[in-house]
Amino acid sequence: MKASKSPLLAKLRTKAETLEDRVNILDARDSLIKKKKVAVKNEDGYFIGTCPDMCPEKERYYRKMLNEIKPYEMDQSNSENLQYCIKKYSRSAADKDVVSHELRPADVLQLTMNHIINCIIPQGEMNPDNLPNWYDFVWDRTRAIRTDISVQGLKDDVSVSIVEKITRFHIHCAFRLVQFEASQFDQKLNSENLTKSLITLREMYQRRRLERIESPNEAEFHAYHLLLQLKNNQGFTSGLTDGKHLSHTQPIKFALSIWRAFRFNNAVLFFRLIKNEATYLQAALLKRYFGDVRFRALKILQKACGMKQLLNVYPAVEFREAMCFDQEELEEFLMLAGTSIDKEENIMLSEVSNSLTSEVSVLSSIIQEKLHQNIAEIINGGLLEPDRCQEHIPHDSF
Numbered sequence: 001m002k003a004s005k006s007p008l009l010a011k012l013r014t015k016a017e018t019l020e021d022r023v024n025i026l027d028a029r030d031s032l033i034k035k036k037k038v039a040v041k042n043e044d045g046y047f048i049g050t051c052p053d054m055c056p057e058k059e060r061y062y063r064k065m066l067n068e069i070k071p072y073e074m075d076q077s078n079s080e081n082l083q084y085c086i087k088k089y090s091r092s093a094a095d096k097d098v099v100s101h102e103l104r105p106a107d108v109l110q111l112t113m114n115h116i117i118n119c120i121i122p123q124g125e126m127n128p129d130n131l132p133n134w135y136d137f138v139w140d141r142t143r144a145i146r147t148d149i150s151v152q153g154l155k156d157d158v159s160v161s162i163v164e165k166i167t168r169f170h171i172h173c174a175f176r177l178v179q180f181e182a183s184q185f186d187q188k189l190n191s192e193n194l195t196k197s198l199i200t201l202r203e204m205y206q207r208r209r210l211e212r213i214e215s216p217n218e219a220e221f222h223a224y225h226l227l228l229q230l231k232n233n234q235g236f237t238s239g240l241t242d243g244k245h246l247s248h249t250q251p252i253k254f255a256l257s258i259w260r261a262f263r264f265n266n267a268v269l270f271f272r273l274i275k276n277e278a279t280y281l282q283a284a285l286l287k288r289y290f291g292d293v294r295f296r297a298l299k300i301l302q303k304a305c306g307m308k309q310l311l312n313v314y315p316a317v318e319f320r321e322a323m324c325f326d327q328e329e330l331e332e333f334l335m336l337a338g339t340s341i342d343k344e345e346n347i348m349l350s351e352v353s354n355s356l357t358s359e360v361s362v363l364s365s366i367i368q369e370k371l372h373q374n375i376a377e378i379i380n381g382g383l384l385e386p387d388r389c390q391e392h393i394p395h396d397s398f
Helices: 002-012 019-036 057-065 106-120 128-152 157-176 187-210 218-227 233-242 250-263 267-277 280-307 316-322 327-336 375-380
Strands: 313-315 346-348
Touching: 002 019, 019 057, 106 128, 106 157, 106 375, 128 157, 128 187, 157 187, 157 218, 157 280, 157 375, 187 218, 218 233, 218 250, 218 280, 233 250, 250 267, 250 280, 267 280, 267 316, 280 313, 280 316, 280 327, 313 316, 316 327, 316 346
Parallel strands: none
Antiparallel strands: 313 346
């Protein structure tokens, strides 16, 4: 056993003159820790994180060595500064490979999330053409945060709040990046991460209820879960049952009203509810159903006019107002539906196809007009907390 350890011990005693030396020494330290199977766990069997920084020390040096410091991790002078590095996502290692000093505890995760919201989220709108790269960075770093929370089994107020913010981020992006091609922004992948975040929250809320700990925002996020189930009646009703303790709250009442309008093809009521009652995030989440609801309404009009042997046209202005379209949005929708507007400003119903070829990519004003706060505050769930990153000095073993 001693012989197998001696090369590692020898490496630990070498002088760190370069970044590569530092990485090799810290790697040797980690190998010794894993061989000794030293892991700090709590009474429930979860790992306890001890990493004091937004990014573990070895990762900072390794990424610096490979020139993998991202633009969003630069300081205000656009220079590399390891103080602003944020831990990258990596697939969960087996329990035997987890080391506590690479897991960030709740207070460090809070430091990290506050920095992301204060300093990185606002950069998205500074360069809208670069939103896909912005999204990829924030998604990767928040995914790593969720992993640290999951591995440690955290359910405290801070950790719940962090996952809530990550969930709001994915809801916002589902709407804001809708105009980008799938090669730039994968809507399906974003929805999968939104669903995973909501599942994590549901589990955290359940564990907290068992311990009689209140979760002030549970209704908001359970409503988001319900709104994702509009096409799944069984999933929606099951979700209502699971959240019966929240049935008196406004978010759940809104979700139920939307579901009824969607289920019974009441498109006018569907959009009226969104316009008059929905929050920005609720409307952003419901954007995925706009095409379906509008197309079904168009097909109902087509069928009704045919049955009454009327002219197979319908005033475009009436349809636009009832379905809460912008003019540009309406024109793209009708093109995708296989029809258009004639010279008399009527929709030619006879040309409507059997299905939409794709979703409308125009940003809906009915959603945008609900932006009464900046995006950072919406994702944060209120006024921003101070960014303490500049005050924090990362740990240095050398």
